[in-house]
Amino acid sequence: MKELLKASNWISGLQWLFFIFANTVVIPITIGAAFELSQGKVIFLLQFSFIAVGIACMVQALFGHRRAIMEGQSGLWWGVILTLCSTAAAQGISLETLGGSLATGIIISGILTIVIGLTGTGQYLSKFFNPGVMGVFMFLFGTNLIGIFLKGMLGLPFGNHSGKPSMNLPIALLSIIIAIIVIIISIKAPAHIARYALLIGIIIGWILFTVFFHSKSAAGEAGSFHIHLFPLGEPAFNVGIIITAVITGILNLANTFGALKGTNDMYQSETTKKQYRSSLTISGCFVSLSGVFGLVPFAPYVSSIGFLRQTQILKRLPLIIGGLMFVVMGVIPPIGHFFSLLPLSVGSAVLFVSYLQLLNSSLQFLKNVKLTTVTVYRSAVPIFVGLVIMTLPASTFDALPSLVRPIVSSGLLVGIILALILENVFPWDRFDFQKGDGNKP
Template sequence: MIHINWLRSGLAGLQWLFFLFTNTVVIPITVGAAFALPQDKIQFLIQCSFVLTGLACAAQAGFGHKRAVMEGQSGLWWGVILSLATAAPSLGISLTELGGSLAVGILISGAITILIGLCGLAKPLSKLFTPGVMAVFMFLLACRLNIIFLEGMLGISSGSSAEDKVIQPLIFLLAAAVAIFVVILSVKARPVIGQYALLIGILGGWVLHTLIFGSTSDASNAGTAGTDWFPLGAPSDGLNAGVVTIAIITGLINTSNTFGALKGTDQLYERETSSNQYKRSFTISGVLAMISGLLGLVPYAPYVSSIGFLQQTRIRDRMPLVTGGLLFAAIGLVPSISNVLTTLPLSIGSAVLFVTYLRLLGSSLQYFGRIDMNAANLYRTAAPLFTGIIVMGLPSDVFVSLPPLLRPLLGNGLLVGILLALLLNQVLSSSPRSRLSPRMNTKGEQP
C-alpha cells in the first residue's frame, strides 16, 4: 500500500511538473524577444524562471497558503510588460530605460505586497475586488494575452524590422493546426490523455516546426548562463516615472490573483481561507516579486487556473505540487536542458497558450453571472470593459501627444479598464440597487 501511495504521489508530481512547464516556458522567451536580448540572456531568464517557479510553488504549498495552488509568473504582469515593450519606441523610451524603470517599480511593488501580508491588509483589500471588478479583470486579461498569443501564431515578432511585422502564412497554418489539435484532444480524449494535451501539443508542434522550418536557434552554442542582475536594463540606464508608477499600480492590481485563487479553492478544501493564510501568501509573493525585479523576471502570483487543474485531477494533496516544483527547479539548474528549451518556437508556444487562456472567458462569465444587471451595475461593468478594449485597439502612436508621465498608463487598455472598474465600483456602490447577486461561487482560472 505504501509503494502504491508513493507511486501515485510521484505520478501526480509529474503531472504538476508538466503543468508548471507549459505555463512557464513561453513567458521568459517572449519577454527576452520583446527586449531584444541575446540568446545567452534569454537562456538565463529561462533557467531563473524554472528555478524560482519551482521553489515558489514548494514554498507556498509548504509554508504559505498551504494549498495545492501553482505560484507562477503573473499573466497580468506579463501582459503589461509586453505591452510596454511594444509601445516603448512610440513613447520615446529605450528598452534599457524601460527595463530599469520596471525593475524599480517591481521592487517597490514587492515591498508593498510584503507590507500587505505582514500588516494583515489582505482582508480589507479583498473588498475592493467585487465580482464586477473581477469580471472586467478576467475578460480584459484574456483579451490582452490572447492578442499577444495570436500575434505569435501569425509569426509576428516584437522586432523593429519590417519583416518582423509581416504575417507568416505557413507558420500560422502550423500553429493553428496545433491549436485545433490541442482543443480536440482536451475535449474528446480520455482524461488520462486529455490532461496532457498542452504538453503533447507543445512537443508535437515543436517537432513539426523543426522538421518543416528547421531549428530556431543553435542550442549547442549557448553557454552556461551566469548571474546577471537587471538583464532587461539597470536603473542606472535611466528611469521613467510613468513606467515606475504603472509597475506599482500593476503590483496592487495583481493582488486580485491571490484573492481569486484562494477564494476559488475554498469549496475544494471545504473551508474559507484564513487571515494567516493570506498573510503568508502575500508575504511570499512579495519576496518573489523583489527577486523578480533583480533578475528581470515577470513577478509572481497564485494561478487561478490551478482550480481547474485540481478539479480535473481530483488531487488536493500538497506533496505532489512540492515534488513537481522541486523537479522543475532542478531542471532549471541543468544548462543542457535549458539550452534546448530556448529553441521552442514562439508560434507553437503561443498556439498552446492561446487555447489555454480561452478558458478565461468562462471565468469572466462566472463572475458576470453573480451580478444583478440593474442600471448601476450595467454602467460600472460595461464602461470599463469597452473602454479597455477600445484603448487596446488604438495604435500606440496616438498617445504621443500626452504628457510622458501619463503615456504608459493611459496607453495600456488593461490597466485603464481595471482602474476604471475599481473607480466606478466605489462611486456607484452607494446605489441601493447595485447589490450583487449571491448566486455562483468564485471559481475561475488564471495563468
C-alpha cells in the first residue's frame, strides 16, 4: 500500500499510460481507415482496444512474465494486416473476405499460441530464434513500423487509396519538429526529465497542433459503448489469407522472445520456462479474443526495451497503474473520446523516435553473430531481400499463386522466414573461416 501511494509511482504510471496510449490509439484508427469501417465500428475498435490492452498489461505484469513490458496490439501483425489491405484489391480479394479470413486465421493462431504456452514448448521454440534471427527481426520490424510512422508524420493516408496522395507539408514540418524535440530531451535533459521525453513530446506536440491546426477526432463524437462481433467481416475461408495469418501468428512469437530476452540484462536474470509458459498462454488468449472483436492481435512489445532504457522504470507497479488508467479511458466513452483527439501525426512522431531504439536492439543481437566475408550471407540475404520486397508494388507478385501471394508480398514475413531457415539449417560454424587462411569447412 505504501508503494501504491508514492507520487513517483503515479507519475511513472502516467508515463506508461501515455506510452501505452501512443502505441495503441493509432492502430484501431488506421485499421478502421484501411477496412473502410463505419464510424460506429471505429469508435468500438478504439474503446475496446483501450480496455483490452490495459487489462493485458496488468495480467502479464501480475501473472504472466511479471516484468514491466507492455502487452499490446502487435506491430508485426499491424504491419502485415495493413500490407494485406493495400494489396487486397490487386489480388482480387474484397475487404470483407480479407477481414473475415483474417478473423479465422487469427483465432487459429491464438489457439496455437495457447497450446505452445500450456505445453511449455515456448522455451524450446525460442532456441530457433537465436541472435541471428532476432537481429534480422528487430531490424526489419523497426524498418516496417518506422515506415508506417513516417507515413503518419507526413500526413499520408493509411490503407489502399486510389490516386497518388502527397504529403501535407505543414503537418510534416510540425511532426519533424516534435521528433527533434523528443530526441533533444532524451539526449540533453537531466535523467529525471529525460525519462519523460515521450510524455513531454506528446503534450507539446498536441498543444502545437491545436494552435496551428484545428484538431478533429478521427473517431467521431463520443457516445455509448456498442459491442461489434467480427467488425472486419464475418468469418471467411480464403486459404491464402488464413495460412498467412497462421504463419504470422507463429512468427509473432518472436515478439515474446525478443521482449523477454531483450530485458534479461536489465532484470539481471534469464527468462525461465515458467515465464515463457505464462506469457505465451496469456498472449494466446488475447490473440483469439482479437479475432472475434476485430483487434490487431497481441504480443509483448519489443519497443518496451527502448522505453525501459530511456526511462529506467523497471518496477511493475507503474505499468499496472498505467494499465488500470487505460482501462478507465476505454470504459468511460467521453474520456476515450477526448484522448482520441490526439492527431495521428503527433502520435506517429513520438513513436518514430521510440522505435529508433530497435536499431540498437538489432545491433546488440547481431554482435553475438560472427560475420565474415563468407558467413555474412546469413544476415545479409534476409535483411536485403526483406527491404527490397517492402519497396515493391503489390502488382509485382500477380504472377504467383493466390495461396502464397499474401506471404511473399510481405517483406517483413519473407525476411524473418529466410532468417529462420538460414540460421537453423546451415552449419555456419563450419564455414567460419577467412578466405585464404587454410581452413576448410
